[in-house]
Amino acid sequence: MAQQPTSQKERNDDYYWPVGDFVGPILFIAMAIFFIVGGLRMPTRGASGFVTAAGFTPVLLGSIVIVLNLLLMYLILKGYGYRSVIGWARSWMQDELTRRWFVLTLIIGGYVLMVGRVPFVLANAIFFAVVFSYMRAGNRGQIVLYTVVSSVIVAIIVPWLFALPVP
Amino acid sequence: MNWDILTQEWSLLPQMAWSVLTSPLTLISLVVGGFLGLIGGILPGVSAVMAMTLMLGLVFRLPVDAGMGLLIGIYSAAIYGGSLTAILLNIPGTPAAAATVLDGHPMARKGQAREAIGAATWASFVGEVGGEIGTFLLLPFVAVVALKLGDWEVFLVSLMGITLAGALGAKTPLKGWISAFVGFLIAMIGTDPIWGVFRYGYTPELMRGIEFIPVLIGLFGLTEVFWVLREKVPYQLVEDPGRMIWPKGVLRKHFDVVLRSIVIGIGIGIVPGVGESVSPWVAYDTAKRTSKEPEKFGTGYIPGIIAPEVANNATSGGALIPMFVLGIPGSGTTAVLMAALFMYGVRPGPLLIVEHPGFIAKTIFLFWMSAVVFRLLSWYLSSFVIRVLSIKREVILPIAVALGVVGAWGTGFTTFDVGVMFIVGVVGYLMRLRGYPMAPMVLGVLVGPIADYSLRRAILTYQDNLFAMFTRPIAVVLTVFWIAMLFSQFRLAEKSFFQIPTRETAKESE
Incomplete structure (x- = not known):
């Protein structure tokens, strides 16, 4: 059994939380539409027509994804109503875990952008220094020590062990 | 029945065993893999599948036997290693060890940590060896039947795998299926294998397609890092572990629990996408329900450690059956093994047993060897290795991210793959946050191309008489089975499928 929330804020967070499921399906449906449109534009070859064309499976899958996500959206609206979407967005933005994840995403995203653009050892050193x-x-x-050791392991020792060229 | 094929792998076992034993590189890889797996398993936040995935981009530089040895060594040792922290810290090092917490930690709190670790070690060893023996005896029979499968049957089997994984992988089957079909959709990017048409080939990298290794590293590696690092959970060792103590005669006394857990482990391993996270719970529950002293479970009772530990290791064997024979991975860890096989040009599926005779026997032998290796490593090194817990997760996990980047880069030596890893990791985190399971998505990515190719090739083959496709005996059986499965999923999960999602259902899927 889950613990009963104590404060009004926790009650609101728990209530609004499932409403986040309304946002995910919108993105999945958009993605499915993109795949369906692309699939329909693919050339049709052979005597059997579209059922053996390259676009057939993506169109079929895109349709399944749309149906499943519409069902999920319907369930959310049925259970919580339109207004709860705003309440969910507010509680999500104020969440401590979300903030932490967001900063980590920015740091790792920056690291990924550096890979291939600046020397790999330097990219690692900057990444480790910032994240640590x-x-x-x-x-x-300790941070300086961890940064140096980690950068040497990842950018020099591991690629050398596996004879792997680095970005 | 084709008796030659049936007995082929059994008769090739001694030869394959000899080739492994006489290859120093393979043996070293097994030991290195065992050591890395033990450390990975002990570190909460680094699961078996994550440790394997991080190495995936690197192992293809090794020969196939050594590469498989390394991955299998990590696999077995990480599953076992997770139980050490479950017992000592009350934090399962891997999801597979989650049920071990229930009786392992209470034993440690009673001052019996060394006995608990001894029981977990031997139970893991017996589970691994027993599970692989059961699998090795069963597998050729399934393989002989699988040889009779045509394109249409292969498609049906793939569809069954995706459907089942989606339904069983999450608390809400709807999200499991969305996850599986989104994975399937992603797999459609690239060059169509039948007509050579580019699908969504807007850039040269997209024409090549989305490689599954960056996807796997993103889903199992980066997602996990985000998940663990967003909050701080301090470790607190109950006691210094020291060298383990083996409580004598325990396995003999609880032989029924051992045997039942092996069967449960293999059985659940066969079901695609479920794997070693589920089998320990089922084995624990069964052991408790059939015990004469059920009230002792949860208080530090040895069978409560034996059942989950035997089952999670036996699952590794069962999960090999659908992977080798049908090309459908039974768990996240076998999905990584399958990805490694693809890299080596070994294509799992019905023809594997014909195209690569002895490969299955060799893999099974590698699993047995890995059981011996982790047993020895655990005896000599577990009290030493447990000290890696003094290294902060805040240091280890960023290093894992950087290794993931190296692995993703190594797939095609392009920053595009690194970008794919990052995007999939972020999306995977958000999906996991909302209770979407990851395993069905991986299954969709891996099995998707096989299902797509088989479906359209079957239609091309029977284009003059599509009805004939549905009248093939095995196809009829599979179709009936799939419809029954679908129907039962709706019936069994009626409440959860059309149930309005709540926070609790998503949490239970994590």
Whole structure:
């Protein structure tokens, strides 16, 4: 059994939480429409027509994804109504875990952008220094040590062990 | 019945065993894999599948035997390693060890941590060996039947796998199916294998298609890192583990629990997309229900450790059956093994037993060897390895991210794959947050191309008489089975399928 929420805020968060499921299906449906449109534009070859064309399976799958997501959206609206979407968005933005995840995504996203554009050792050193500092992995001296050791392991030792060219 | 095929793998076992034992590189890979797996399993937040996925982009530089040895070594040892933290910290190191917490940690709190670790070690060893023996005896029979499958039957089997994985992988089957079909859709990007038409080939990389390794690293690696690092959970060791103690005669005394858990492990392993996260719970529940002392479960009772540990290791065997014979991975970990096989040019499926004689026997032998390796490593190193817990997760997991980047880059030496890994990781995190399971999505990505190719090739083959496609005996059986399965899923899950989602249902799917 889940613990009973104590404060009004927790009650609101728990109530609004499932409404986030309304947003996901919108994105999945958009993706499915993109796949269906692309699939319909693909050339048809052979005597059997569209059923053996390259676009047949994506169109079929896109349709299934749309139906399943519409069902999920219907269930959310039936259970919570339109207004709860705003309440969910507000509680999601104020969530501590969400903020932490968002910052981590930005840091890792920045690292991914650096890969292939700046020397790999440098990209790793910047990434590790920033992420260790944000995660408070230790004092300043420890962070420098962790950064150097991690960068050497990832950018030099591992690629050398597996004879792998680095980006 | 084709007796030659049936007995082929059994008769090739000694030869394959000898080739493994005389290959120093393979043996070293098994030991290195075992060591890495033990560390990965011990670190909460690094699951078996994550540890394997991180190595996936690197192993293809090794020969096939050594690469498989490394991955199998990680697999077995990580599943076992997860139980050490479950017992000592009350935090399962891997999802497979979640049920071990129930009796393992209470034993540790009573000052019997070394006995609990001893029981978990031997139970894991017996589960691994027993599970693989059962699988090895069963597998050739399934393989002989699988050889009779045509394109249409292969499509039906793929469809059954995706349907079942979607329905069983999540608390709400609707989200499981969405996850599976989205994975299937992603797999459609690239070049159509039948007509050579580019599907969504807007860039040269998209013409090549989305490689499954960056997808796997994103889903199992990056998603997991986001999941763990967003909150801080401090470790607190109950006691210094020291060297394990083996409570004598326990396995003999609870032989029925061992045997039942092996059967449960293999059985659940065969079901696509479910794997070792589920089997320990079923085995624990069965052991409790059939016990003469059910009230002792949850208080630090040895069978409560034996049942989940035997089952989660036996599952690795069962999960090999659909992977080898049908090309459908039974769990996340076998999905990674299957991805590795693709990289080596070995295509799992009905023809594997014909195209690569002895390969199945060799893999089974590698699993047995890995059981011996992790047993030895655990005896000599577990008290030492447990000290890696003093390294903060805030240090280990960013290194895992960077290794994931190296692995994704190594797939095609393009930053496009690194970008795919990142995007899939972010999307995977958001999906997991909403209770969408990851395993069906991976299954969709891996099995999707096979299902698509088989379906359209079957239609091309029977284009003059499509009705004939539905009258093939095996196809009829499979179609009836699939419809019954679909019907039963709706009937059984009627409440949850059309149920309005709640926060609890999503949490239970995590």
